[in-house]
Amino acid sequence: xxxxxxxxxxxxxxxxxxxxxxxxxxxxxxxxxxxxxxxxxxxxxxxxxxxxxxxxxxxxxxxxxxxxxxxxxxxxxxxxxxxxxxxxxxxxxxxxxxxxxxxxxxxxxxxxxxxxxxxxxxxxxxxxxxxxxxxxxxxxxxxxxxxxxxxxxxxxxxxxxxxxxxxxxxxxxxxxxxxxxxxxxxxxxx
Amino acid sequence: xxxxxxxxxxxxxxxxxxxxxxxxxxxxxxxxxxxxxxxxxxxxxxxxxxxxxxxxxxxxxxxxxxxxxxxxxxxxxxxxxxxxxxxxxxxxxxxxxxxxxxxxxxxxxxxxxxxxxxxxxxxxxxxxxxxxxxxxxxxxxxxxxxxxxxxxxxxxxxxxxxxxxxxxxxxxxxxxxxxxxxxxxxxxxx
DNA sequence: TCGTATGTACAGAAAAAACTTTACGTTGTT
DNA sequence: AACAACGTAAAGTTTTTTCTGTACATACGA
Numbered sequence: 001x002x003x004x005x006x007x008x009x010x011x012x013x014x015x016x017x018x019x020x021x022x023x024x025x026x027x028x029x030x031x032x033x034x035x036x037x038x039x040x041x042x043x044x045x046x047x048x049x050x051x052x053x054x055x056x057x058x059x060x061x062x063x064x065x066x067x068x069x070x071x072x073x074x075x076x077x078x079x080x081x082x083x084x085x086x087x088x089x090x091x092x093x094x095x096x097x098x099x100x101x102x103x104x105x106x107x108x109x110x111x112x113x114x115x116x117x118x119x120x121x122x123x124x125x126x127x128x129x130x131x132x133x134x135x136x137x138x139x140x141x142x143x144x145x146x147x148x149x150x151x152x153x154x155x156x157x158x159x160x161x162x163x164x165x166x167x168x169x170x171x172x173x174x175x176x177x178x179x180x181x182x183x184x185x186x187x188x189x190x
Numbered sequence: 191x192x193x194x195x196x197x198x199x200x201x202x203x204x205x206x207x208x209x210x211x212x213x214x215x216x217x218x219x220x221x222x223x224x225x226x227x228x229x230x231x232x233x234x235x236x237x238x239x240x241x242x243x244x245x246x247x248x249x250x251x252x253x254x255x256x257x258x259x260x261x262x263x264x265x266x267x268x269x270x271x272x273x274x275x276x277x278x279x280x281x282x283x284x285x286x287x288x289x290x291x292x293x294x295x296x297x298x299x300x301x302x303x304x305x306x307x308x309x310x311x312x313x314x315x316x317x318x319x320x321x322x323x324x325x326x327x328x329x330x331x332x333x334x335x336x337x338x339x340x341x342x343x344x345x346x347x348x349x350x351x352x353x354x355x356x357x358x359x360x361x362x363x364x365x366x367x368x369x370x371x372x373x374x375x376x377x378x379x380x
Numbered sequence: 381t382c383g384t385a386t387g388t389a390c391a392g393a394a395a396a397a398a399c400t401t402t403a404c405g406t407t408g409t410t
Numbered sequence: 411a412a413c414a415a416c417g418t419a420a421a422g423t424t425t426t427t428t429c430t431g432t433a434c435a436t437a438c439g440a
Contacts, residue, residue: 007334015325016338019318023346026314030307035222051341056417068399071418084386092408092415102352117220124216128209135205144197148206151241156213161374162292169372181371182359184351227428246387256430261388281440282385382440389434390430404419410412 005052034080034109039065040073044082044098053086053095081108101185111174118120118170122163129156194241210239224270224299230263233295234272234288243276243285271298293374301364309361312353319346 007011024045031041046062047054054062059070074096077083082105086095099105136149172178195203214235221231236252237244244252249260264286267273272295276285289295326339362368 008332008338012325012329012332012335015321015412016342019321019325020342022314022318023311023349026311030311033303033307039398048345049342049349062248067416068401068418072308072398073419100348102349103355106352106356113223117223121213121220122385124212128212131205135202135209143203145202146197146246148198152206152210152239155238157308158218158290159213159292162296165293165372165374165378166296167199168376169368172372176360182355182362184355186354229428257430258388259429262429265388284387327401383438384440385438386436387434388436391432392430393418394427394429395436398423398425400421400423402419402421405417407414407416409414 020045024049035113036076036080037073039063040076043070043073044077047098048085048097050097051090053097055091055093055095057093059096061091072110080112081105103179105172107176107178110170114166115170115174118163118167122160122167125156125160125163129153129160132156214239224272225303226266226270227263229253229259231267233260233263234267237273237286237288240287243278243287244284245281245285246284249286270297270302287351293369297363297366299369300360305360305364308324308353309356312350312357315346315350315353319343319350322346 005016008016024042027048028038028041028043028045031044032038036044043059043063056067056070056074059074060064060067060109063070074083078085078096082099083096086097087140088095132149134154136146136153139145172181195206198206214232217238218228218231218235221234222228226234233249233253236249244255246260247263249255249264250257253260264273268275268286271289273286273288274289278285322343324338326336326343329335362371
């Protein structure tokens with residue numbers, strides 16, 4: 001573990017370290033909700049408590065892992081806008097720091113991952129919808145076929161409605177409108 | 191693949207199968223957002239197009255997988271309220287069907303998984319917060335220690351604020367209040 | 381009460397993912 | 411222009427996860 005805690009007693013350092021570790025492990029573990037592996041989650045936790053940007057070498061040393069792993073971990077985190085690359089003058093090494101605005105991180109996650117899923121699913125649903133509609137039109141008098149298709153179509157329509165709603169929810173998150181609906185600071189009083 | 195499509199031509203059956211398959215694969219793949227494996231996602235997709243509850247044996251045959259795998263997959267889906275067990279009279283076998291209300295499925299996911307993460311993280315944050323506060327109180331005159339602690343405390347406080355917000359957002363989802371804020375049916379007109 | 385069907389725990393096999401080492405292309409410095 | 415440092419691609423290893431087969435506990439029916 002890289003140690004930037006100087007000028008305090010070992011016991012004090014140990015106490016701080018312990019307090020941090022508890023948080024790092026909790027956060028790291030729960031980042032699987034973001035599709036992030038435990039190791040990368042712990043890396044994120046490490047960076048969270050860092051007071052200045054880190055290089056890949058520093059991360060590797062602190063995590064006791066290879067620089068390559070740090071590189072891939074950082075890329076994962078960057079793809080989710082959870083860490084940012086910082087341009088430090090005079091250093092050839094890339095420097096990274098965590099995005100401190102977690103509300104933003106949360107909404108970005110939806111804007112990135114969930115949006116993509118919604119789009120993919122909507123596309124598949126609509127394409128199949130068109131195909132089934134065409135199939136139904138080709139055989140208007142085949143009762144059995146018509147009933148099968150209409151069962152599937154109803155399911156597809158329900159799914160599309162849901163994804164359109166989800167798309168609007170993601171709009172609300174991405175635009176920040178959500179913070180008008182659910183304020184960052186709780187409403188006072190009753 | 192279990193075939194409940196009778197009374198239509200093989201070509202028609204093939205067309206329906208193709209339309210379904212596209213959707214099943216899209217949905218199955220994107221269910222990793224729910225922490226669900228591709229296989230289990232495909233199982234879910236299969237059940238989605240089923241018009242009656244399925245038994246584990248039927249699933250195994252349709253998926254060409256062992257019944258044991260179906261059992262574990264179904265349990266995962268049940269834990270997320272994505273499928274329900276149905277009590278069919280006269281059959282000794284358990285029967286399952288997908289939850290058709292996907293809005294509910296979505297909000298349940300947050301109420302189950304995200305809520306748990308929020309609680310775990312808040313607990314860790316608060317416990318460390320207390321510890322650090324105590325440490326600071328023990329050594330009021332150690333300037334270096336105080337500055338270290340106050341840096342950590344600020345990060346912790348920000349994190350707590352975020353999780354409290356997220357907790358309220360999850361409240362909004364779990365209670366269904368979200369559907370007043372972001373209606374299921376889009377607002378008409380401009 | 382016994383027998384049989386059913387779901388799942390458990391152990392092992394197969395597949396997938398994570399991690400490391402090595403090698404290489406790129407970039408910035410001398 | 412040559413060199414050195416850096417980040418990452420690629421290949422191989424280790425670890426983890428998923429999947430299967432077997433065994434077992436439970437519950438229902440005869």
